[in-house]
Amino acid sequence: MAAIVATVAYLGLEARAVEVQVQLIPGLPAFNLVGLGDKAVGESRERVRGAIAAMGLALPPKRIAVNLSPADLPKEGSHFDLPIALGLLAAMGVVDAEALADYVIVGELTLDGRIAPSPGVLLAALHAAEVGKGLICPAAQGSEAAWASSVEVLAAPDLLGLINHLKGHGLLAAPRPGEVELDAGGPDLRQVRGQETAKRALEIAASGNHNLLMVGPPGSGKSLMASCLPGILPQLDPAEALEVSMVQSVAGALEGGRLTRTRPFRAPHHSASMAALTGGGLKVRPGEVSMAHLGVLFLDELPEFQRAVLDSLRQPLESGVVSVARANAHVTFPARVQLIAAMNPCRCGYLGDPGLACARAPKCAADYQAKVSGPLLDRVDLHVEVQAVSAADLMLPPPAEGSAEVAARVAGVRAVQAERYREHSIRTNAEAEGELLEAFCTPDDGGRTLLAQAAETMRLSARGYTRILRVARTIADMAGSAAVGRIHVAEALSYRRQPPRN
Incomplete structure (x- = not known):
């Protein structure tokens, strides 16, 4: 038989x-x-x-x-x-x-x-x-x-x-689809005191799906602002929710058949291995970068990660996929993530504060920041300095504007981008390249002049140049401007990291 x-x-x-x-x-x-x-x-x-x-x-x-x-x-x-x-x-x-x-x-x-x-x-x-x-x-x-x-x-x-x-003796009832979780909850931006520049950068990052690095002393609110990001991002549409659920299913993390409309937020510890972050292992499983697909990958204490582990993110951040090669098979997982990173300016964390900084400043800062490679930092669109929060700041009343108000603005800007790219395979300004970049992100004459001067002064790479165009396009969308002007390019340049001079 x-x-x-x-x-x-x-x-x-x-x-x-x-x-x-x-x-x-x-x-x-x-x-x-x-x-x-x-x-x-x-x-x-x-x-x-x-x-x-x-x-x-x-x-x-x-x-x-x-x-x-x-x-x-x-x-x-x-x-x-x-x-x-x-x-x-x-x-x-x-x-x-x-x-x-x-x-x-x-x-x-x-x-x-x-x-x-x-x-x-x-x-x-x-x-x-x-x-x-x-x-x-x-x-x-x-x-x-x-x-x-x-x-x-x-x-x-x-x-x-x-x-x-x-x-035919005892028929099984047909199962019903699991529940859809609309909001997983989380911190509100009203909990953040001060930090207006950092909150502005966070809104730009959310509006255009841009990568963001926050640098500041301990206790300045970097991790809190990062954890507020899912609350201001638009919810997953049905197709995106299915993509995210497929990754969770193969990882065995889809409990009770519940699909979520909230974008993933993954915050691996800095001791994570390369296989844990990008996927792999004896039985190839998706890593944190794939579990954060269409959501946020938050790397706190960025220089504390192993350098090889961080550099393994360079290819997924560009292509949106991660490929795990084995002798008997090549496995590909989706990895279209928004990278949010946070770090102290130096090992002690108090660079620039005469009363708290260590005796090795500023050399300790150069050594500490050098743990993160230049090519990885070049893939980060927005670099923002987060200032220390004083006791006087903490005593101020909470801001009038919270996550709900910012989320409404972000949703409006995302809707503009969705309309702009509706006939293309991308969703946000951060994904624009080639002909789309030239067609939609090219600034006016004043913006081009400023960008040409900055490219020479700041020694921008080709990748850095295109990323400034994308950020400027998002800033213009937030301002309701159809054209990318000089002021939008100027603000985008202000968030760009300048490489150290020899």
Whole structure:
């Protein structure tokens, strides 16, 4: 007897079709599983054996051969348990193999026959929709799979309940899509006292999706302002929410099938490794830069990160994707993030304060800031100095304007950009390049003259030049100006980092 069921293998955010081929061969009892599976796949034999025994069934006294085809595609994860078990039950004649042919099957089995959650169910559901099949998955992830609305989803709590459904004895209820979280909450800009220049830079960054670096002494509010950023960014639209949820699904972080409309905010510790930040590991998983896709990646204490780890962000910040190369596969994850970074001016943090600065100033500042490479800083659009907050500032009443007012202005500016680029594949000014940069971001005569002078004086790189054009375009949008003028270029230049002179 032989049976074939369909499942998937995950390669980045791509779900590739896999056939689980099960055959019962006369001979000494054995259970062999082949097809380039990892250790979790190899261990599925014992989980399948235990789950079937929990239903009161015994494996046939024959040689059981299971092949995961294509054999040269690496298979990782425990979600192969359920398709292997159902394929084996079909080969034994317990379930109808033809009834399984219309489904893609994923799920982990426990020894008592329950079907446990496994990462990547949303990707499997979208793949099933593409190939015109239904999906069989764990009950805990039915609401996640239901977001692929054109797919019939069977979300079963255990193996016995699934078999009863397939035989028509006890039908499973169709799952409903999970809830949509509209606002995850967070700090409000009213909590920030003073820092008008930094708040202006934060609004510019939010309006055009620009990268931002804040430099200032400890306790000046850098981390607080960064954590306020998600509250002033526009919510994810349905297509963006699905993109973000796909990354969370493959990382196993999509709980209860709940999709969020709030943009991701990730703040990894400075001890994070390169694999943690950009993705990788023994089993390739998305890193922090991918978990922050279409949201904010906040790097606090920027120079404390390992230099090689920081430099690994240079390619994702330009291309919006991160590629993890392995000997047997190349995995690509999306990484369209807005980088917000914060750092002290020196190791002690009090450069420029005669009463608190260390004896090594200003050399300690040069050494400390040199830990961050110039090419990475060149990819940061806005550099702003954050001043220390005095006790008198803290005693002032809270600002009249909070996150809600700023968010309304940011949404208006984003709407202008959406209209401008509606026929193109980009969303914001920060992504404009080539012909779009020339068509929409070129300043008027006064702005061009100022920019040409600044390019020579500040020794701007080609990347720095284009980034000033993008920031100036955003500032013009905030001012309601159709043209990029000299004043907009001047403000954009004021936020540009000048390289140290020899």
